[in-house]
Amino acid sequence: MYRLAFKHFIRSRAVYIALVLFLATGIVSILIGRSFQEKQQASADAVTRLQKEQIERNVTYVNDQFGLLTYYLRFAFIDKPDPVAALAIGQRDFNASIQYLTIRGLEGQRYDTGLYNPYNQLAGNLDLSFLILFLFPLLIIAFCFNALSQEKEQGTWPMVKVQSPWPLTFILQKLSIRLVVVLALLFVLLILAAFIAGIPVNERLLAFTAISVLYILFWFAVCFVVIALRKSSSVNALVLLGAWVSICLLVPAAINNYLTARYPVKEAFSTFLKQRDGYHNKWDQPADSTMNAFFRHYPQFREYRWKSEKFNYMWYYAMQQAGDDEAAAGSSAMFEKLRLRQASASVAAFFFPPMHAQLQFTDVAGTGLSQHLQFLDSTAVFHEDKKLHFYPKIFGDSAVAGEDWAKHVPAYFRPENPVRWAALVTPFVLYIIVLAAAGVFLFNRKPAN
Amino acid sequence: MKQIRIIAGLFLKVVFRNRALAAIYAIWLLLVAFAAATGWKTYAGQQGIRTQMQQAARQSWEANPDKHPHRMAHFGTFAFRQKHPLSMFDYGMESFTGNAVFLEAHKQNTVNFSEAGFSTGLLRFGEISLAMLVIVLLPLILFFLGFDAVARQKENGTLKILLIQGAGFTPVIWGNCLGMFVLAIGFLLPVVIAVAVLLGMQDAPMAGGLLRGSLLLAICLAYLWLAGVVAICVSARSDSGRTALLKLLGLWLFMTIVLPKTLQSAGSALFPAPGKIAFDTAVEKDVLAIGDSHNPNDPHFKHMKDSVLKANGVDSVQQLPFNYGGFVMREGERMSAEVYNAHLQGLYDIYGRQNAVSAWAAFADPVIGIRNLSMALSGTDFGAYRKFQDDAEAYRYQLAQTMNELQIEYIPNAQPAKNEKPHQIGREHWAEFGDFQHEFQPVPTVLGQELPAIVAVLTWFGLSFVLIFFTSRKAKAL
Numbered sequence: 001m002y003r004l005a006f007k008h009f010i011r012s013r014a015v016y017i018a019l020v021l022f023l024a025t026g027i028v029s030i031l032i033g034r035s036f037q038e039k040q041q042a043s044a045d046a047v048t049r050l051q052k053e054q055i056e057r058n059v060t061y062v063n064d065q066f067g068l069l070t071y072y073l074r075f076a077f078i079d080k081p082d083p084v085a086a087l088a089i090g091q092r093d094f095n096a097s098i099q100y101l102t103i104r105g106l107e108g109q110r111y112d113t114g115l116y117n118p119y120n121q122l123a124g125n126l127d128l129s130f131l132i133l134f135l136f137p138l139l140i141i142a143f144c145f146n147a148l149s150q151e152k153e154q155g156t157w158p159m160v161k162v163q164s165p166w167p168l169t170f171i172l173q174k175l176s177i178r179l180v181v182v183l184a185l186l187f188v189l190l191i192l193a194a195f196i197a198g199i200p201v202n203e204r205l206l207a208f209t210a211i212s213v214l215y216i217l218f219w220f221a222v223c224f225v226v227i228a229l230r231k232s233s234s235v236n237a238l239v240l241l242g243a244w245v246s247i248c249l250l251v252p253a254a255i256n257n258y259l260t261a262r263y264p265v266k267e268a269f270s271t272f273l274k275q276r277d278g279y280h281n282k283w284d285q286p287a288d289s290t291m292n293a294f295f296r297h298y299p300q301f302r303e304y305r306w307k308s309e310k311f312n313y314m315w316y317y318a319m320q321q322a323g324d325d326e327a328a329a330g331s332s333a334m335f336e337k338l339r340l341r342q343a344s345a346s347v348a349a350f351f352f353p354p355m356h357a358q359l360q361f362t363d364v365a366g367t368g369l370s371q372h373l374q375f376l377d378s379t380a381v382f383h384e385d386k387k388l389h390f391y392p393k394i395f396g397d398s399a400v401a402g403e404d405w406a407k408h409v410p411a412y413f414r415p416e417n418p419v420r421w422a423a424l425v426t427p428f429v430l431y432i433i434v435l436a437a438a439g440v441f442l443f444n445r446k447p448a449n
Numbered sequence: 450m451k452q453i454r455i456i457a458g459l460f461l462k463v464v465f466r467n468r469a470l471a472a473i474y475a476i477w478l479l480l481v482a483f484a485a486a487t488g489w490k491t492y493a494g495q496q497g498i499r500t501q502m503q504q505a506a507r508q509s510w511e512a513n514p515d516k517h518p519h520r521m522a523h524f525g526t527f528a529f530r531q532k533h534p535l536s537m538f539d540y541g542m543e544s545f546t547g548n549a550v551f552l553e554a555h556k557q558n559t560v561n562f563s564e565a566g567f568s569t570g571l572l573r574f575g576e577i578s579l580a581m582l583v584i585v586l587l588p589l590i591l592f593f594l595g596f597d598a599v600a601r602q603k604e605n606g607t608l609k610i611l612l613i614q615g616a617g618f619t620p621v622i623w624g625n626c627l628g629m630f631v632l633a634i635g636f637l638l639p640v641v642i643a644v645a646v647l648l649g650m651q652d653a654p655m656a657g658g659l660l661r662g663s664l665l666l667a668i669c670l671a672y673l674w675l676a677g678v679v680a681i682c683v684s685a686r687s688d689s690g691r692t693a694l695l696k697l698l699g700l701w702l703f704m705t706i707v708l709p710k711t712l713q714s715a716g717s718a719l720f721p722a723p724g725k726i727a728f729d730t731a732v733e734k735d736v737l738a739i740g741d742s743h744n745p746n747d748p749h750f751k752h753m754k755d756s757v758l759k760a761n762g763v764d765s766v767q768q769l770p771f772n773y774g775g776f777v778m779r780e781g782e783r784m785s786a787e788v789y790n791a792h793l794q795g796l797y798d799i800y801g802r803q804n805a806v807s808a809w810a811a812f813a814d815p816v817i818g819i820r821n822l823s824m825a826l827s828g829t830d831f832g833a834y835r836k837f838q839d840d841a842e843a844y845r846y847q848l849a850q851t852m853n854e855l856q857i858e859y860i861p862n863a864q865p866a867k868n869e870k871p872h873q874i875g876r877e878h879w880a881e882f883g884d885f886q887h888e889f890q891p892v893p894t895v896l897g898q899e900l901p902a903i904v905a906v907l908t909w910f911g912l913s914f915v916l917i918f919f920t921s922r923k924a925k926a927l
Contacts, residue, residue: 025711032714039724046726061744091572094545094565098726111561113547114725117800119807119831121545121565123713124573130710138702234691238593241698245589252574253581254483259571260544260564261490268562269502269549273527276551277509280524284514338567345569355571362570369569 006177018139019185025135026189027196029128033086034197036125040081040097047076047098048410055405063401067313067394076100076410077382079375082366084204086197088129090367094121099379103390105323106383107275107331110376111268128193129361132212133354134248136182137219141240143178144223146233147171153233168443171227179220186212207364207419214428215357221435228442248354255348255355259341267334271327279323287315294318297325304395314395317387335373342369349427356427364424366417378413452616456624457631464594464632473590478639480586484579485643488537489650499529499548503885511880515873517860519778522852525553528841528885530560533828535661537647539580541829544572550838552845552885554782554852557789559725560838579640580823583669584816585705587636588676591629592697595680597690598625599924604689619921622685626917629677637669657892661826664892668826671910672819678913682920708814709807716806722799728792735788740781750777767862775856782849790842797835804831811905818905825899828889832898836890844885851882 009015055073062069079097096114124130148171151157164170190209199205226239282290287306291314295302298321306314349355362368393403464470506527513521530548547560565572575581599621602608611621648658680697687693723731740749757776758764766773811818824830859874896903 028711028714032718035718043724043726046724046730050726050730090570091565091568094563096725100726108551111566112559113561113563113566115559115722115728115796116545117717117722117803117831118542118545118834119800119804120713120717122542123710123807126710126714130573134706234694237691237694237698245586249574249585250480250577252571253577256568256571256574257483257487257491257577259569260576261487261494264491264494264498265562265567266498268567269498269529270505272549272551272562273502273505273509276525276527280520283520284516341567342569345571355574358570358573369567372566 002173002177005173006180009174009177010181015143015181018142019181022131022135022139022185023188025126026128026131026185027192029126029131030086030189030193030196032125033089033127033193036089036093036127037081037083037086037197040092043098044078044080044410047078047100051076051100051408051410055408059400059405065313066390066398066400067316069400070103070390070394071316072102074100074102075382075386075408077379077413078410079371079413079415082204083197083199084208085365085367086199087127087193087208088361088365088367089125089127090129090362090365091369091372092367093125095372095375097375099375099382101379101383101386103317103383103387105275105279105320106380107271107324107327108279110379110383111272128189129358129365131189132186132215133357133361136186136212136216137244137248137354139185140178140182140216140219140223141237141244143182144175144220144227145236145240147174147178147223148227148230149233149236152230168440171224171443175220175224175227179216182216182220183213186216203419204364207421207424208361211357211360211364211424211428214425214432215353217432218353218428218435221432221439224439225435225442228439230443247352251352252355252358255345259344262344263337263341265334265337267330267337271330271334274330275323275327277323278326279319282319282322287312290318290322291315293325294321297321298391301391301395304392306395317391317394335376338369338373342373353428353431360424363417364419366415371415371417374415374417375413382411382413452620453624453627456611456616456621457628460595460598460625460628461631463598464628467594470594473594474636477582477590477636480577480582481579481639481643484577484582485537485647488540488578489647491540492532492534492537495548496532499531502527502549503529507884511876513876513879515876517871517873518852518855518878519554519775521879522554522849525551525845526848526885527551528837528844528887530834530837531887533833533889534648534651534658535644535665535827536829538578538644538665539823539827539829540576540578541580541824541827542831542834543829544568544576546834550841552841552848554778554849555785557786557793557842557845560841579643580820580827583637583640584672584819584823587633587673588705588816589698589701590636591633591673591676592680592694592701594632595625595629595677596684596694596697598629598681599685600687600690600693617921618685618924619917622681622917622921622924625681625684626674626678629681630674633673633677634670637673640669641666657889660892661828661895664896665823665826668819668822668906671906672815675815675909675913678916682916685920685924704814704816708810709817709820712810712814712817713803713807716803719806720799720802722796722803728796732789732792735792736785739784739788750780753777753780769862771857772860773862775853775860779850779853779857782846782853786842786846800831805901808899808901811902812908815906815909818902818909821902822899822906825895825902826892828895830898832890832895837887840887841885848882 051074058069058072062072077099081092081097085092094113094116096112099110101109146153148157151160160170161167186209190205190212193199194201194205222243223240226236226243229236229239231239291306301314304314306312306318345355346359349359359368363370392398506529510524510526513524528550530546532543536543544564546563548562548564550560551558597604599608602611608621612618644662648662679700683696683700684690684693687696741747744750754766754773754777757769757773758766761769763769807817808821811821821830825832855874855878860872865871890898
């Protein structure tokens, strides 16, 4: 009987068309993800070439003054996206994943954005995570909204009741057929993704799959509760679509609005001004005070002689450092505020599974705000390493030819981003259990009429 | 005409009897209030911060002591993007565009600190603005309240009675459409009031606010009329309320959620744009190719030097009556800015082609057309952003060249002696150079950029009457 019901469902033309449409959209979304990865790779290759070329060119032209040479030289620090990022592009399309920096002041460089068409950003990426987050629920709703009411409206329900001792089992059976079909669609898409976008089967892909499956189960549980209310097909469709509009569109957008208004990032602008003033005003101030401030930050460079006859690069880099030092408080206040935004969003997400799914997708793929903040933090460490490597050579007026330039290749960011399984799974499981229990209770509340 | 009025009245009576209406309207009011409040808070907050920052940057500029003008060219200044008051209505793409740019000689910096860069993944769910409520949510509400307007009368047989009494299908459709429109106005009213109040609270210049606002109102009305007509016609052509509802919901999903995103994705895939690294590399290559002002042996600048010396009848730059360093930099700035602007134009042309896919798609999907028009009139579209970028770049260029002129005029060619003070000019020159001013595009320019959307919306408006006409003729009572 189960097999018969399955065949009955899958052979319906509407179901067939829906599945083909979703499969096609899914493949498009995977191709979009692949092209995102290719673009990222192309940029990484381009910057690697560029860095090599510009080091060679500048080392040839500026071969007598180390301080002047490092004024020009730029070094790349790359946040290479995880393969899973092809499925959840998140904010990676507008948060720069390559930092290409000189050893001058950091704060004036690390917030530089890439070049983007803002209309594309506004429309957002049609990646697989979008398909799963926004469109899969609609497929589930379309499959389930009349699972029970249709039987009643077509008059077959009394027959079912006569034949089946447990109406609940019958409904669960019907839902399970639909669940199998939706999950099959998901797995087909994931397998295609693994092949098309070259995603290795590892813990991250597993986590992505887990989020998807749990999210799908959540929507089936929602449908079950609405079905259990035993309203007409029209009412079911409206209630379910209303639920979708509320928790997939309105509530997350409203919370985003709230976060934007509640935590305006004023510090970004003031830091921007401060780093410029902190550096530039030093040109008009006595060099001694700048140098003293520099030596307080880096006592290890005290022994270098900075009052030389030539233009003094030690003083120049000390002025640059002053810009960063004076902007440091504002910069950390800005990061603090962004972490607050992130934390508030995570708390709110606990109550709304679509938000939770979205944040988890981007966390797993390393395409969200938290990894971007980590990257910006690590950029500071990278910049500091470069500075500390070159400072002694600049201050000691080393020979440019003495440096092993071949070893200055782009560095890669290694994020610390383990999959947090408990945080990922718990909210989903809680919601699914509560909804399923509510559904069973509502279904059995009154005798089936 | 009287029949139409009676049927419209009947439609409204039935809708008012709908128990869900009060709840829906209450939620609607809540959403409108929320969107207006956050829109105002974000606008007022950001506008305050940015005005304050622009002033701080200006004070910092003017506070510089006497110094060499080229130091000032590198000191530079900042441009902060101002928000249009109507951005409280439609945020458009403002969350994704940069807000502040550092303007200095020799270098075109990126416009940084977009709201998106500060956002959690929630931004991908979109934002609630008054425009989003009207363009996305309101049609859904109208569909919900109107899907069974005709279909129900069909199901319960009252339609037959109406037709027997000689009403004819035409007044039935017209009447219901009119009823829908009145209903839509009822929902639009709080939005209009909210916008009027928000704009009234502003003492900032409106930048064509009244005209923009009136046009916005007109396109919203046309759009809601169209949404109502679609709902009624689908209802009239369906056998039952249920099928009408499913058709309308599918249509809504397709037109407001699926199609806009898919088409923009298609546009960006069809016309790939270079990333920042590729762009910068190309610019640098071209700049080096035409002349490197920092390279003493560069042929372009060597040739220029020879001709300048010849024209002035001297044999070294030290003897020139003006500062030669400034002269070279002026030329270098002109050349590099030309190259940069040509590349930027090329990039924008690619973006333009990407966006054109959506722009023309307005003929297939009116929602896209309305959205584009709404953003453009609210000063939050790509054109508005580009205007800011162009203004900022023009100001940057002017700043660099003004400092070069000052150097050419006032700085001697001879290097200062070892114990001499470095060459510098008086600080009064800093205040003489005016502050950055950002103005919004005039309304006719905005409308010119959105011509496809305007034609599309007008076409759709016209089509709504065709739809009524054909539905009236084709619809069946059973």
